[in-house]
Amino acid sequence: MSSTTERVRGVAAVALLCAASATAGQTPGYGIGTRPAPGELDRFVAVLPDGRGLPPGSGSVEQGKVVYQQQCVACHGETLQGGLADRLIGGRGTLANNDSAKPPMKTIESYWPYATTIFDYVKRAMPFASPGSLSDDQVYAVTAFILSEAKIVPPDSVLDASTLAAVKMPNRDGFIPDPRPDKLPPIDKSPHKSLAIAPPTK
Ligand code: HEC
Numbered sequence: 001m002s003s004t005t006e007r008v009r010g011v012a013a014v015a016l017l018c019a020a021s022a023t024a025g026q027t028p029g030y031g032i033g034t035r036p037a038p039g040e041l042d043r044f045v046a047v048l049p050d051g052r053g054l055p056p057g058s059g060s061v062e063q064g065k066v067v068y069q070q071q072c073v074a075c076h077g078e079t080l081q082g083g084l085a086d087r088l089i090g091g092r093g094t095l096a097n098n099d100s101a102k103p104p105m106k107t108i109e110s111y112w113p114y115a116t117t118i119f120d121y122v123k124r125a126m127p128f129a130s131p132g133s134l135s136d137d138q139v140y141a142v143t144a145f146i147l148s149e150a151k152i153v154p155p156d157s158v159l160d161a162s163t164l165a166a167v168k169m170p171n172r173d174g175f176i177p178d179p180r181p182d183k184l185p186p187i188d189k190s191p192h193k194s195l196a197i198a199p200p201t202k
């Protein structure tokens with residue numbers, strides 16, 4: 001059975017449980033969560049592309065190499081070439097070209113428009129098995145290491161909130177906002193056509 005099917009069944013099972021408990025009690029009190037205490041929200045990281053939301057702290061490429069070797073290398077590879085998980089660097093200039101010898105390779109180096117997103121993503125999602133376990137200094141450091149391996153910042157860099165926000169990514173100008181949605185080809189009116197799971201029949 002595919003994992004998608006399993007997931008769909010899991011969601012259906014949870015939905016059934018919710019329906020059952022809602023009818024069993026007189027008052028459907030959900031009791032989910034509590035109001036965040038003062039200061040709790042401060043621990044929540046949400047970094048914007050321009051660097052707003054980046055915490056204090058800093059880290060060097062050299063320190064980041066140590067973090068990478070200890071926390072990331074097993075999945076992302078010795079030279080950041082990927083392995084169990086994504087390749088992190090390389091592929092610069094391969095996303096928009098007609099050269100069959102250069103197939104598109106999507107990485108931080110070739111695709112991500114803002115360096116601040118690396119901090120945000122790594123802080124919240126990596127290492128995969130223990131997200132949120134790295135300190136802000138460690139995240140600055142490993143971000144600096146990745147950017148240095150990608151030759152986006154020099155190997156003696158130290159990154160903090162202002163130096164990280166000032167980094168210009170190679171694909172920064174590769175995104176073109178289209179102000180004329182009315183001029184785009186019409187979108188297929190049935191969004192379900194492309195889905196593997198058919199919509200419920202009425
Ligand atoms: C146990 C394996 C594992 C470890 C260890 C790990 N990662 Fe990942 N990483 C992943 C997986 C799996 C993904 C893809 C997650 C997804 O797409 O939802 C990923 C994705 C990423 C991405 C996004 C890549 C892209 O182009 O979308 C970055 C950046 C990243 N990891 C950085 C790190 C850093 C930095 C560390 C160490 C602090 C680390 N990872 C440790 C498994 C791991």
